[in-house]
Amino acid sequence: SQQGEEDPQALSIQEGENATMNCSYKTSINNLQWYRQNSGRGLVHLILIRSNEREKHSGRLRVTLDTSKKSSSLLITASRAADTASYFCATEDNDMRFGAGTRLTVKP
Amino acid sequence: EAGVAQSPRYKIIEKRQSVAFWCNPISGHATLYWYQQILGQGPKLLIQFQNNGVVDDSQLPKDRFSAERLKGVDSTLKIQPAKLEDSAVYLCASSLVSGPRVGKLFFGSGTQLSVL
Incomplete structure (x- = not known):
C-alpha cells in the first residue's frame, strides 16, 4: 500500500479566500478520502471520492480526482478562521495510508 | 452515537519502561486501526484488525510493539521497552466496513506519549 503526498506543506490565507490543497499518489486506489485535524485532536473525516468519480461537493468543500494523473485536490471556498487545521489525504487500497498533510492557517 | 474512546490521554515515561494504550471502538465497527503520528x-x-484477526501489521516494530483486540471489540497497544523515538501521538480508529474495503474512519482523540 502507498501514501498520498500533499502539496503545499503549509498554506496561509485571509478569511474569505479560497484554499486549494493537492494530493498525489502512486498506485491504483479504491477511493481517496480527505481528513481534517485540529491541533491536539484526532482526525475528522471530510469527504470520500470513489475511483470512478471525478468531482464531489460537500458544503464549502469541493474534491476532484484524476486517476490518470494519480492526483486529487481539495478546495475550501470562502474560508473561515475555524478552517485553520491540518488537512490530510488518505488513499484506500485494502488499508488506509495518510500523507504528511497541509497545514492551513486562515487569518481573520 | 458514542465515538472512539482512547485512554490515557497523556503518558510520560522514561526510556526502557513499558506502556500500554487502550481503545474502545464504535459499537459494531468491525475494523480497528492503530496509527502512530509523530x-x-x-x-x-501500525496495525489493522478485522474483528479479532490481524489484517496488516507490516509496519509494526514487532521487537517492541504488540497489539491485541479482545473478542473483536476493545484493543490494547503495548510498547516494551520504549525508546525516545516512540514519542508520538497514538491514534485509534475504527470503521464499520469490513472485507477488502475500508470506508470512512472514525478516530479517537489519541494518546500523547512522551518518552524521556
Whole structure:
C-alpha cells in the first residue's frame, strides 16, 4: 500500500479566500478520502471520492480526482478562521495510508 | 452515537519502561486501526484488525510493539521497552466496513506519549 503526498506543506490565507490543497499518489486506489485535524485532536473525516468519480461537493468543500494523473485536490471556498487545521489525504487500497498533510492557517 | 474512546490521554515515561494504550471502538465497527503520528507528520499505520484477526501489521516494530483486540471489540497497544523515538501521538480508529474495503474512519482523540 502507498501514501498520498500533499502539496503545499503549509498554506496561509485571509478569511474569505479560497484554499486549494493537492494530493498525489502512486498506485491504483479504491477511493481517496480527505481528513481534517485540529491541533491536539484526532482526525475528522471530510469527504470520500470513489475511483470512478471525478468531482464531489460537500458544503464549502469541493474534491476532484484524476486517476490518470494519480492526483486529487481539495478546495475550501470562502474560508473561515475555524478552517485553520491540518488537512490530510488518505488513499484506500485494502488499508488506509495518510500523507504528511497541509497545514492551513486562515487569518481573520 | 458514542465515538472512539482512547485512554490515557497523556503518558510520560522514561526510556526502557513499558506502556500500554487502550481503545474502545464504535459499537459494531468491525475494523480497528492503530496509527502512530509523530509531530509534524501524517499518521503512520501500525496495525489493522478485522474483528479479532490481524489484517496488516507490516509496519509494526514487532521487537517492541504488540497489539491485541479482545473478542473483536476493545484493543490494547503495548510498547516494551520504549525508546525516545516512540514519542508520538497514538491514534485509534475504527470503521464499520469490513472485507477488502475500508470506508470512512472514525478516530479517537489519541494518546500523547512522551518518552524521556
